[in-house]
Amino acid sequence: MKRLPNLSEKERLIIELLLGSADRELYGLELVRASRGKLKRGTVYVTLARMTDKGLVTSREIREEGQAGLPRRAFQVTGVGQRAFQAWELARSAFLGQLA
Amino acid sequence: MSLRNSIHWTLKVLLEREEPWQKRRRNWLASIDRIMRAKDVPPAVLEKLAWARSRGTVYMSAGQGQVLQLRRGRKAPVGIEWALRWDRALYPSSPVWRWLKIMADRVRLVRPPGYSLFRAAEFLCAARTADLIFRPLLSDIEIEYCEALAQQRWLKAAYVKLRGQWSLITALVALSPKWVLRAILRLHA
Numbered sequence: 001m002k003r004l005p006n007l008s009e010k011e012r013l014i015i016e017l018l019l020g021s022a023d024r025e026l027y028g029l030e031l032v033r034a035s036r037g038k039l040k041r042g043t044v045y046v047t048l049a050r051m052t053d054k055g056l057v058t059s060r061e062i063r064e065e066g067q068a069g070l071p072r073r074a075f076q077v078t079g080v081g082q083r084a085f086q087a088w089e090l091a092r093s094a095f096l097g098q099l100a
Numbered sequence: 101m102s103l104r105n106s107i108h109w110t111l112k113v114l115l116e117r118e119e120p121w122q123k124r125r126r127n128w129l130a131s132i133d134r135i136m137r138a139k140d141v142p143p144a145v146l147e148k149l150a151w152a153r154s155r156g157t158v159y160m161s162a163g164q165g166q167v168l169q170l171r172r173g174r175k176a177p178v179g180i181e182w183a184l185r186w187d188r189a190l191y192p193s194s195p196v197w198r199w200l201k202i203m204a205d206r207v208r209l210v211r212p213p214g215y216s217l218f219r220a221a222e223f224l225c226a227a228r229t230a231d232l233i234f235r236p237l238l239s240d241i242e243i244e245y246c247e248a249l250a251q252q253r254w255l256k257a258a259y260v261k262l263r264g265q266w267s268l269i270t271a272l273v274a275l276s277p278k279w280v281l282r283a284i285l286r287l288h289a
Binding site: 027028029040041042043045046048049052059070071072073 | 238
């Protein structure tokens with residue numbers, strides 16, 4: 001049986017933010033702004049790259065019409081990421097239920 | 101020469117005399133044209149410069165294998181209309197100050213903030229790491245930096261630049277075990 005991917009605190013936060021966004025697709029900078037200081041500019045992309053390797057998120061390059069400069073990279077949660085997050089939420093509620 | 105002729109010529113000289121702000125505007129447009137006419141500029145850069153010229157504000161360009169940013173001096177006005185209205189009054193009369201202002205306001209192609217660090221990271225890390233981590237990071241720095249410049253918030257722009265460089269260093273440090281190992285393996289190969 002395959003193991004569920006382990007989720008760190010930052011990874012959970014990123015998935016939560018991505019699932020909470022309206023179009024379910026965010027840039028790294030938007031994630032940093034939405035996290036209110038919990039995610040740092042320098043490490044957010046390192047975490048996102050690790051999550052991509054685990055298959056929790058996918059990304060694509062976006063070049064907006066009329067915008068000069070480097071293309072931006074938008075991130076989206078995969079089905080595996082969504083399931084891992086749901087499993088973690090269930091485990092947490094069960095654990096908190098046992099404590100109460 | 102009749103009186104009519106002399107008035108005509110005086111008026112003509114007065115009207116055709118180039119004011120400092122007109123000269124500056126002409127220089128500004130000429131520098132963009134010079135860059136646009138250069139042979140080694142890739143088509144993507146030319147396209148972005150054309151876009152930049154039409155906007156008259158902050159300019160960025162990404163070419164094949166090179167990233168460039170067209171930047172005007174910090175005291176330069178936002179748009180040509182602004183220049184027409186205000187530049188004349190702001191232009192200093194002293195030749196030294198005038199020269200300094202021209203130097204400060206000249207248009208030049210510069211690298212975007214953090215580009216040297218990005219190149220270092222590109223050299224040290226794998227192509228995929230550069231694509232997934234450093235390129236989007238550089239893009240974010242560019243966007244924030246240009247937003248600050250467009251709002252004429254120079255201090256914020258400087259802060260964004262510093263913070264961006266710091267974030268690139270942080271990312272490099274976070275990935276250091278990977279690229280150090282890679283460098284050792286490369287040296288031994």
